[in-house]
Amino acid sequence: MTQTLLFACDLSAENRAAYARAVRLAVEHGARLDVIHVLDPYLPHRVLHDLEEAVVADMKAILTDIREDYALPEPKMLIQTVAGSAYAEIIREAHEREVDMIILGAHRKRGQPDLVAGTTLARVLRSAPCPVLSVSHLASQEWQDILVPVDFSLTSRHTLRETLKRFPDARLTLLHAWDIPGERELGSDSDYARWRDREVARLRTQLERETEQLMSELDDVPELELVLEQGDPLEVLMTRLRRQPPDLLALGSRGQLGRQSQITEQLLAEPHCDIMLCRAW
Template sequence: MTPTFVFATDLSADNRAGFARALRLAYAQHAQLDILHVLDPYLPRRLLRELEQAVNEDIATTLTDIREDYALEAPKTVIQTVMGEPHVEVVRKAHEQKAELIVLGMHRKRGQKELLAGTTFMRILRCAPCPVVIVQRVPTQPWQHILVPVDSFLTVRQTLSEALRRFPEAKITLLHAWTLPGEVELGSEVYYARWREQEVARLQALLSSEVERIVQDKDGALDIELVLESGTPSEVVQGYIKQHTPDVVMIGSRGQPYHSSQLTQTLLSEPHCDLILCRAW
C-alpha cells in the first residue's frame, strides 16, 4: 500500500521551502503527496467556487515552479481545497488518509514564543496523529545529519526507530543533556568529581545498551553517535545546533501535548534548522 504524506499550504511565500521538502520526501519514500489548502467557510458562496478554482490553479503552478527550481522529481500528488477550520481539516485529512507524515512550512512567529500557543500551527502539532515535519531551510539536498535529543528511554526508542526507518543513510546523533544534584555546591570537590564521572559513565552505558537493542535487527552500516553534555536540554541542544549545524532535529515526547515542552517551544520560536515532532507512543 502506498503511504500518504499531507502537505498543508497557506499559499504564502514562506511555504515554498516546505512545499519543496514535501515533494523531496514523498518522492524519496515512494509516497503519495496530498496537498491541502483550507478555505474560510464564511466567505460568500459565489466567491468560494471561483476562489477554489483559483487556489487549485495556483498550487499546480507553484508545484511546477518548485520542481523546476529545485530539479525535483514528481511523486504522485493530489491537490484538494476544503472549507473549515484549518487545523481541524489538516488533522482530519491525516486521519482519513492514514497519513504517515504531515509537512508544514515554518510559522511566522519566529522569536515570539509567547505568541505561538493559539496559532493554527500549534493546534496542528497538538492534534496530529502522525509525525509532523516543520521546514525552515530551503531543501537543496536530502537530510544527511539528524539530531535526536534524548530525554527518556521511551522517546529514544520511538524516535530513533522512526529516524532509522525513514532515513537509514543519514548520520544520526543522539544528544542527552544531563544534570546532577550538588553540582553548584560540590562541583569543585575531588570526591564529587569522581562520583559525577561514575554517574555519567553509568548513564552512557545505559543509553548505549538501549541503542544497541534498537539497532540489533537493522541491516547495513549505521552511522549513530551518542553524545552526553552537561546542561539543560534547551541550552545543550541549541549549543549543539549552532556548533554542528544538523539538517533536522527529531523531537520525541513522553506524551501529549508534546508541543508544550520548553525545548520544543524554544526550537519552534528560534528555528535554526528543520524539525520533526514525534509522539513517543
C-alpha cells in the same frame, strides 16, 4: 503499502520551501503526496467556489515551478481544497487518509515563542497522529546530519525508531543532557568528582544499551554518535543548535503542557534547522 504524505499549503512565500521538501520526499520515498489548502468556511458559497478554483490553480503553478527549480519528476499527487478550521482540518485529513507524515511550513514569528502556542503549526503538533515536519530551509539541502535528543523515555525511543526507519543512511547524533545534583557545591571535591564520573559512565552505558536494542530491531543502521552534555535540556539543546546546527532535528513531543511544550515552542520560534516532531506512539 505506499506511503502517503500530507502537505498543508497556505500559498505564502515562506511556505514554498516546505512545498518543495514535500515533493522531494514523495519522489525519493515513492510516496503519494496529498496537497491541501484550507479555506474559510464562512465565505459566501459563490465566492468559495471561485476561490477554490483559483487556489488549486495556484498550487499547481507552484508545483510546476518547484519541479523545474529542483529538476524533480512529478510524484503521484492529489491537490485539493477543504473548508474549515485550518488545524482541525489538517488533523482530520491526516486521520482519514491514514498519512505517514504531515509537512508544514515554519512558524513565521521568528524569535517570539509566546506567539507559537496558538498557531496552526503548534496545534497540529499537539494532535497529529503521525510525525510532523516543520520546514524552514531550502529543499536542496541534504538531510545528512540528524540530531536526536534522548532521555530514555517512551517518546524519545519512538522518535529514534522513526528517525532510523525513515533516514537509514543519515548520520545520527544522540544528545542527552544530564544534570547531576551537587555539581555547584561539590564540583571541586575529589570524592564527588569520582562519583560524578561513575554516574556519567553509567548514563553512557545505559544509552548505548538502549540504542543497541533499537538497532537489533532494524535492518539498516546508520552511523551514530553519542553525546552527553551537562545542563538544562533546553539550554543544552539550544546551545548545540546555535553552535553546530544539524540538517534535521528529530524531537519527541508528548502533546501536553509543561516543560516539553516550552522546549517545542522555543524551537519553533527559533528554527536553526528543519524539525521533525514525533508523538510517543
